[in-house]
Amino acid sequence: MDTTTSLDGLVCADCEATHDPAATPRRCPDCGGVLRASYDAAAAAVTRESLAGARFDGLARFSDLLPFTADSLVTAGEGATPLVPAPEFAAELGVGAVYVKDEGANPTGTTADRGTALAVTAARDHGAEKVALPTTGDAGQSAAAYAARADLDSEAFVPTRSTFVAKAMTNVHGGDMSVVEGRYPDAVDAFEGAMSDDDNADWHSLAPFDTPYRHEGAKTLLFEVLEQFDWAVPDAVVHPTGHGLGVVGSHLAADQMQEAGLVDDAPALHVAQPEHCAPVVAADDAGDDDTEVWERPDTLIGALEVPDPAGGALALDAVRDTGGWAVGASDDDALEAAVQLNAEGIEASATGGVGAAAARELAADGHLGSDDTVVLVNPVAGTKENDVLRSHLMRKGV
Numbered sequence: 437m438d439t440t441t442s443l444d445g446l447v448c449a450d451c452e453a454t455h456d457p458a459a460t461p462r463r464c465p466d467c468g469g470v471l472r473a474s475y476d477a478a479a480a481a482v483t484r485e486s487l488a489g490a491r492f493d494g495l496a497r498f499s500d501l502l503p504f505t506a507d508s509l510v511t512a513g514e515g516a517t518p519l520v521p522a523p524e525f526a527a528e529l530g531v532g533a534v535y536v537k538d539e540g541a542n543p544t545g546t547t548a549d550r551g552t553a554l555a556v557t558a559a560r561d562h563g564a565e566k567v568a569l570p571t572t573g574d575a576g577q578s579a580a581a582y583a584a585r586a587d588l589d590s591e592a593f594v595p596t597r598s599t600f601v602a603k604a605m606t607n608v609h610g611g612d613m614s615v616v617e618g619r620y621p622d623a624v625d626a627f628e629g630a631m632s633d634d635d636n637a638d639w640h641s642l643a644p645f646d647t648p649y650r651h652e653g654a655k656t657l658l659f660e661v662l663e664q665f666d667w668a669v670p671d672a673v674v675h676p677t678g679h680g681l682g683v684v685g686s687h688l689a690a691d692q693m694q695e696a697g698l699v700d701d702a703p704a705l706h707v708a709q710p711e712h713c714a715p716v717v718a719a720d721d722a723g724d725d726d727t728e729v730w731e732r733p734d735t736l737i738g739a740l741e742v743p744d745p746a747g748g749a750l751a752l753d754a755v756r757d758t759g760g761w762a763v764g765a766s767d768d769d770a771l772e773a774a775v776q777l778n779a780e781g782i783e784a785s786a787t788g789g790v791g792a793a794a795a796r797e798l799a800a801d802g803h804l805g806s807d808d809t810v811v812l813v814n815p816v817a818g819t820k821e822n823d824v825l826r827s828h829l830m831r832k833g834v
């Protein structure tokens with residue numbers, strides 16, 4: 437097995453200290469900051485041709501740009517998701533083209549699979565017996581599947597409101613689950629309590645931005661988009677945003693692709709949040725460098741009800757560094773936009789609808805041009821949120 441990777445350390449986003457990946461499973465030991473992978477010259481030597489010749493199974497294709505070798509990755513065939521044109525939606529927005537990057541096509545129906553693949557690989561390499569995380573639901577299902585693949589135990593801490601599908605499939609994959617009364621922050625509290633229990637000293641955290649690897653895995657979405665456009669950089673990518681893994685991953689990807697000379701610039705990265713749980717939007721509007729806890733979150737879009745994003749500051753960086761915007765969308769507008777994409781044959785989720793509704797706002801405000809190519813990320817399969825989509829139709833009397 438080839439065990440050489442391009443990874444040469446984990447660098448703290450706050451204090452910039454470099455740490456040994458083998459000795460650093462979570463955040464910066466010096467200051468608690470989020471850790472990001474840094475790569476040696478081999479990663480910068482990747483070319484379009486070398487990628488074109490790479491194997492096409494899961495994320496292994498990009499292993500020269502990832503912390504793990506192709507052979508060592510815990511994979512279930514994630515990635516390589518379709519980029520589907522939505523010409524009717526594009527015409528309505530008055531932009532050049534709209535494409536939906538359909539992350540529902542991942543093994544457990546969520547973009548989280550990209551990150552859990554890497555984070556579970558790291559957990560296995562650290563000798564963990566069990567992985568654990570707080571989640572609004574979908575990442576728990578994903579973690580249970582990837583843990584099963586690596587022969588590890590898993591435990592997801594989910595709020596009661598989490599979807600039936602995610603809870604059921606977490607158990608079906610053999611994962612343990614603590615269903616915590618209340619909302620997502622209550623699940624986070626229960627997770628943190630369990631992690632600090634001495635009896636659980638061998639648990640390995642897969643919490644967003646706590647492990648250095650979920651945002652690393654999220655990079656591969658933009659890698660694929662650039663390849664799917666034959667290296668033409670789209671004008672905009674809209675990320676429905678909870679903790680910020682997707683948009684931060686795309687920011688890291690754009691930087692890495694530019695450093696390797698594969699593209700000359702980055703797309704504008706836009707954050708979309710439900711307007712009644714929009715801490716990144718509020719912080720961006722206020723000109724703040726970090727998010728504040730959203731006091732009364734209230735949205736039907738449960739996957740994005742994250743009042744205290746772990747990657748808030750990094751998401752704001754991504755938006756500002758690329759000339760993007762952070763936009764709130766009402767639940768009704770999000771559900772209507774999702775239904776509209778479905779009417780065009782694209783199985784968007786309610787979560788994906790938040791990005792589509794935000795794109796409509798961006799177009800109306802002149803932030804998307806008539807020639808622009810816009811990518812909407814659909815983070816979760818429509819089938820995983822069928823109940824909230826169907827309820828929306830029923831309220832309209834359909």
Ligand SMILES: [Zn+2]
Nearest residue numbers: 448451464467
């Ligand atoms: Zn630090």
